[in-house]
Amino acid sequence: MPKVAFTSKAPVAALVVLSVFALASVVTVLIVYRAEIFNLNPTTRAPRLPRNLVPHHYKVFLQPYFSTRIDPAANGTSPMHELMFLVGNFTVSFRCVETTSTILLHNRDLQLSMGPPVVRDQDTNQTIGISAVKKNQDESSFLEIQLNDVLEAGRNYTLFHAFGAPILDNLEGLYVSSYVEGQPAGEGDNTTERYLVATNMEPTGTRGLFPCFDEPDMKAVFDVTIIHPRNTTALANGQMLESNILNDDWQYTSFHSTPKMSTYLFAIAVSEFTSTPSPHERVEINTFARPNATAAGHTQYAANITGNILTFYETYLGSNYQLKKLDQIALPDLGPAAMENWGLITYQEEMLLYEEGVTSVLHKEAIANIIAHELAHQWFGNLVTMKWWNEIWLNEGFASYMSSLAVDHVEPTFNIGDRNFFGEFHAAFEEDALDSSRPLRAPSQDVQTTYEIMFLFDTITYCKGSCVLRMLADTVEERVFNKGVKMYLSEFKNRNVDQNDLWEYIQKAVDEENGLTKVARVMDPWTKQSGYPIITINTTNGEIHQKRFMYKHSSESSLWWYVPIRVMSETSHSFVMLETNGTVKKDELMSKSGEWILANVNCTGFYRVNYNPENWQRLLTQLEKDPHRIPVLNRAQLIDDAFNLARANVVDLTLALNTTRFLRNDRAHLPWKTAVDHLAYTVRMLERSEVYGPMQAYLQQQVKGLYDFFGNDTDVSLVPEDYSLRHIWLVAIEVACSNGLPECIAMATKMFADWMNNGTNNVHPELRHIIYCQAVAAGGRKEWEFAWKKSQNTSDLSEKELLSRALSCTRKIWLLNRYLEYTLDPEKIRVKDMSHIIYNIGQNVAGQALVWNFIRAHWEYVSKGNANEAFEGATNRFSTQYELDELKRFASDYNVNAVKWTVEQAIKQTKVNIQWVSQNKDNILKWFEGQMA
Structure with missing residues (x-):
């Protein structure tokens, strides 16, 4: 990102104390937190601010120096060589609760002091002398102000400081961004590059803008004034109070006070938007x-x-x-x-x-x-905030959980709730079954540095957090859960909490409704332990036990959970709570007269289920006979559980494949999507083998009825009006075309040909990602060059991406080679786009070997882009000993420092793939051939 030229004059204003300063150069830096930690106490690994000073109010004045556009008459001056910077000052008012002679607050070292800090006794307005000011150049980011006198407990003080800082383009703190405004005009171009500044503070960016008490439980009120270029709009957290012109170049905007809030929520933006x-x-x-x-x-x-x-x-x-x-x-x-x-x-x-x-x-x-x-x-994060970052799930888990409820309310035709939940459910399942997983509520001592905080913004926090809340709501009843949440928000308004506060108020609601659930006892294992259980049920005698589910079962786990289980059979519904890590018998789980038993109805619990073979077969028989007797979430979950249990060698892979048989009679999106996602790995591993023929024929057979259901409308580009049908409609077309169903290929080639012949693109936007790819795959030079030309002439970025992806779908080796060669020419393909194109070609079975040879021949150039993405595209189909040997040779012969982790993972995954193919190929071939016999 270029820096922006500074051409305006500084205003003469009493609003802010400004100093003139010069910076020799500005370097965009990626901050890597590896420094030895500054210790207030030698026994602690990393610093936290002491609680002897409690901030309650900030007054912040900011003036970003930048031009919103470059003057065309500036003799070609490039903003890349110019400087962009910020000047300002702040006053923070705080209360001393414990006598001290030192003020500690956060201050990232990009800031430049524009005069010494000033400390005053707010009650007497007397200045307190400063003996020393230190910036700690370590992970603490502390600004340490040593005083000549002590601050007395119970008194109020202020700290004033004027500062300056470069404005960088690293998307952290206050940063510069650019965009193109205008439209191409015939052969000329009336577009102009424009600039704006904005902020991104979470988790620790505010200390890079101005010194502050930058921890989430040190909330305060903020009053903000921004001096900004004329004809721009300044935005901040608060409502605009007033905005006035200062001179020909500048104006100022002041904002109303915010509520008490954490520093990571501080935000401004200045733009022409x-x-x-x-x-x-x-x-x-x-x-x-x-x-x-x-x-x-x-x-x-x-x-x-x-x-x-x-x-x-x-x-x-x-x-x-x-x-x-x-x-x-x-x-x-x-x-x-x-x-x-x-x-x-x-x-x-x-x-x-x-x-x-x-x-x-x-x-x-x-x-x-x-x-x-x-x-x-x-509400969840801003109004009520976690005390420390180790419980960020209270913010993100709640926001994920609540968003589905809100969208279902305002856009009921989307039917988004089940899809949202199922996506979260399985993203969390995948992550939480790995050795590298972590507890939802991380121990606070493990979360001290900015890097460690950022690490928590992951699938566990967002997706598992949401799933655990959904499980709690189902366990105590949603009405009771909502009542507890309302009390929780009311009690802790503008305050900070930990999960015990949430449990306490859900418990209050449970007690008021005469419920029996002990909330903290049930929920703590789900938040304080890594992983989740697999529940194994023997329906012949009702025995049930739990064990931590992991893809590698090399060792026994002592972990166990309180597991709420909703159960249904052909004739009844019931609820049981598993409260032990031993084997127990439950009458509700015993099959009566050979009926099937289904556990975890509607997937309200965060666990997998395995059954005795007889019950699996009864469930599969029911699915093929009448799938709608089983709730749609469970139809999808039975597929997902079976494939993941097979991946962990708990059940045979043929059981998992058997769960896909009923799909020919099912038109629901989630079961189909789940099966397609799981079969994608099987396809990737075996599409270069004799398995692929019968596998493709099986998938054609399974999808034909679903495709025909939509066929007449699809042929004329009609989109289902029912939103809930659109997802399964797209799955039907994707599976049908990618597996060579003749009528689907004919439809795709006709739509593309009509565009080529008539000059008007009538392919519906919903279908373009499929039609473009399949038409180019089925066609030849004419189709490929048409798509290339269109990709070069469109200014629509989403359309350009669709066409770029389609170009990689051709099965003509010479066209794929041409496309790879184009990636070496920055006039044709920008370096930033190169890796994505290489990855896409690598996903084409016809292009994978070409890509592997290409990146080795041009590794130095490929490394200028996202080499990790390119490398993954070349290797994620590797499943032979020869390919493993080639990988190892690459690791030793090439400079792979930039992609070392990706190379190591590729070697590990290739070993897994080799073993998987060796164990399963023959059985899979036999299974697919049996289905087509």
Whole structure:
């Protein structure tokens, strides 16, 4: 990212103390937290701020120096060689609760002091002398101010400090971003590159903007004033108080005070963006984006639903949103997908903008979901905040759990709840079965450095956190759970909590409803232990036991959980609680008269289930006879459990394959999607072998009825009006075309040919990712070159990506080679896009060997891009001893430092693949041949 030229004059204003300073150079740095930790106490590994000073109010003045665009008459001056910086000051008011002569607060070392700090006794207005100021150049990021006199317990003080800092492009703290505004005009181009500044503070970025008490439980009120270039809009957490012009170049905007909030929620943005309002009876809501995007209506969908989602939460949670305004902004560059800053939520642009008729309609679901997630944080995280980062799941788990409820309410036709949950369920299952998993609530002593904090923003926190809350809600009943959550939010408003506070208030609700669940006792094992159990049930005698589920069962685990189990049979429903790590008998789990037993009804519990062979067979028979007797979530879960149990060598793989037989009679999305995801590995391992023929024939046979169900409408590009059908419709077309169903290939080639011949693209946006790929795969030079030309001439980034992906689908070796050669020419393919294209070609069975040879021949150039992605694309199909030997030779002969971890993982995975193929290939071939006999 280039720096932005500074051409304006500094204002003469009493609002902020400014100093003139020069920086010789600015280097964009990636901060790696490897320094030895500064210790206040030699026995502690990493620092936390002492609690002798308690902040309660910040006054912050900021002036970012930057130009929103480069003057075309600037003789070609490139912003890359210019400097962009920030000057400002802050005053923090704090109370001393324990006598001290030292002030410690956080301060990242990119800041430059513009004069000594000033400490005053707020009660007497007397200045307190400073003997020394130290910046600790280590992980603590402490600014240590040593005083001549002591601060007395019970008194109030202020600290003033003026500072400056370079504004970098590393998407942390205050950073610069750019975008292109305007439209191509015939042979010329009237586009202009524009610039803006924005912030991303979570978890420890605020200390890089100004010195502060940068820990989540040190909440305070913030008053902010921003001096910014004329004709820009400044946004902050609070509602605008006033905005006035200072001179020809600058204006200032002041904002109302925020509620008490943690520093990581501090946010500002300065841009030329325009806004779209949302209706709400009490809160002023605006969605900001590039002027072109706003004018084209791309913010309209987000604006339409935001007020409705906010109203849902206010009603559902029994408390109003705390501010009078809510801004959302679609940023060209942002590290996370979105960030929930109180009053100013930031989003990656593609996560907020929707273009009617161009963007996939299903993208609306993603937009609604992420808005719902960030708005949930206004309560879970902003209003009530975890005490320390080791319990970040209280923020993210709740936001994930709540978002499905909100979207189901405001967009009921999406039917998003089950899909959202199932995606979270299985992402968490996959991660939590590995040796490297961790507890949901990490021990606080393991979370001290910024790197360790960032490590917690993972699948366990988001997905397992959501699943555990769903399990708790089902165990105590959702009505009781919601009652406890409302009391929890009311009691801890503007305060900080740990999970024990949540358990306490859910327990209060349980007790008030005369429930029997001991919440903390039941839930602590799920949050304080890694992993989850596999529940094994013998329905012949009702015996049940649990054991930690792992893909490697090399050792016994002593871990056990309180496991709530909802059970159904052909004739009854029941609930049991497994409260031991030993084997017990439950009458509810004993099959009567040969009926099937199904445990974990609707997948409310976070565990896998295995049955005795007889019960597995009864369930499979029921699925083939009438799948709808089994709840849809369980139909999907039976497939997923069987494949994962086979992966862990608990059951035979043929059992897992048998769970796919019923799909020919099922039109539900989740069972089909689950089966396709699991069979993808089998396809990848065996599509170069004799197994692939009967496997492809089987999948054609299974999907034909589903494809025919949609066939007539698909042929004329009609999209199912029912949103719940759109997902299975796309799965049907994807499976049918990728497995060579003749009518699907004919449909795809005809649609693409019509575009080529008529010049009008009538392929529905929902179908383009499939049609483009399948038509290019079935075609030859003509189709490939048409797609290449279109990819070069479109300015629509999503369309360009679809065409780029389609180009890698051809089965013509010489065309794949041509595409690989193009990646070496930055005039044809940018270096930043090279690795993604190489990866895509590697996913084509016809291109995998080409890619492996290519990256070895051009490793030095390939390494300029995302070499990890390119390498993975070349090797993720490896499953022979020869390929393993080639991998090891590559690791020894090439400079692989930049991809060392990826290479090591590829070697490990190839060994797993070799073993898997050796163990399963013959049985799989026999199974598929048997199905087609």
